[in-house]
Amino acid sequence: MDTTIGRLQEIEPAALRYSTGPNWRRTPPIDDRASYEDVRRYVSAAFQQAGKRSEEHVASLKRIFSGSNTEAHFIIWEPPVTLAESKGKKATPDKRSLSESAITVTAMFYVALLAELQQRGYPVDVVELSNEPDGDWNIRIPPARYVKLVAETRRQAALHGVKLPRIAGPGVGRIASLGAYLADPQIAKALVRDIDHISVHAWDDRTNLDTLKEARNARQKLDRLGYQKPILVSELALTFLNPTDRDRGVGANLRAADAVSNQPAYAAKTLALTLGLAAAGYGPLMYWELNDQQWGKASYGLYSQRGDQRPILDAWRELSRLVRQTGRVDVVPLESNTIFGLTREGRMTAIVAVNPSPKPVGLLLSQDLRGYAASASDRPHRKLAECSGGASGTRVIDPNGIAIIEVR
Structure with a gap:
């Protein structure tokens, strides 16, 4: 952990995303008809069972965020399985979809979890209520159900006196997927009204889409809805550099010595994408991820599992330093996809x-x-x-x- 904290302090990110607590999919099913008090006890018991691990995690997070201007972004990967969901299925279904009947108890769970984190001293400035609800690898939440869930979460928080952090969402896996959440005018208006930060994950290249093209399209749609704030990118990385990388088995989604993330071209193309997104009205942009995880199979980390620095690290750290030195900066394209200006209050800084x-x-x-x-x-x-x-x-x-x- 000391090594990780040192690496983060060198980079000084504008925002850092983390998760904590048990794998909620594997905890006992929660009753769809539970009261808020029942759900609150359910969440508290799970943290009590974690014991010292939870205390150590809080202490480490406080070391990371204390004295820094880095915002703490908390991600809830998915809620617990409900009793109704578990009936007739194995205890932890691989493919999940949020039912209409589970909206209320899920909103109670979100509020209870955030209340528990506050009580235990976890730093949380922003929360994403679900990870990539456009897919079923965590839990699929269709657009109409998603905006109902956000509204119900706010209602439950007000009802039980819990102060919510700022809500980011929907956190779709691809920028292109945001279109489904903006297609219906009523759903789009509810999303813009009830969400503090529209958020996306920029994994479009994994499905052979042009990430910047999709980003500009989404930005235009949100502009027409009157949403003027930057669009948060809570996961950003390239998987492929060339169309043949997938078939060759060298994508950054695999852990291999010849993975594209170990090549100098990866740094240049990732930085070009990052600055292009910033120029299109996106930010903050959170790179996925700091370190390769021991349990993972991918090679996205700024540091490999062995601790080797990847080509992208130096440029990312330097760019972060410049942004920190000058405060809030805007990115303007001077030459398409290759030359960018960093400006602050209309003055060029880099x-x-x-x-x-x-x-x-x-x-x-x-x-x-x-x-x-x-x-x-x-x-x-x-x-x-x-x-x-x-x-x-x-x-x-x-x-x-x-x-x-x-x-x-």
């Missing part, structure tokens, strides 16, 4: 040039900008070499390279 190609590219700074650009250091991902034979002020960015130019 230029990020990304070369997601296997060939070097030249970058020509304007006469005005040359005088304001701070000298680039020789650290990886920031080096700008003189371009031999190029015009004065031209720099070359290495293949799959990233250049961050701070502006004085």
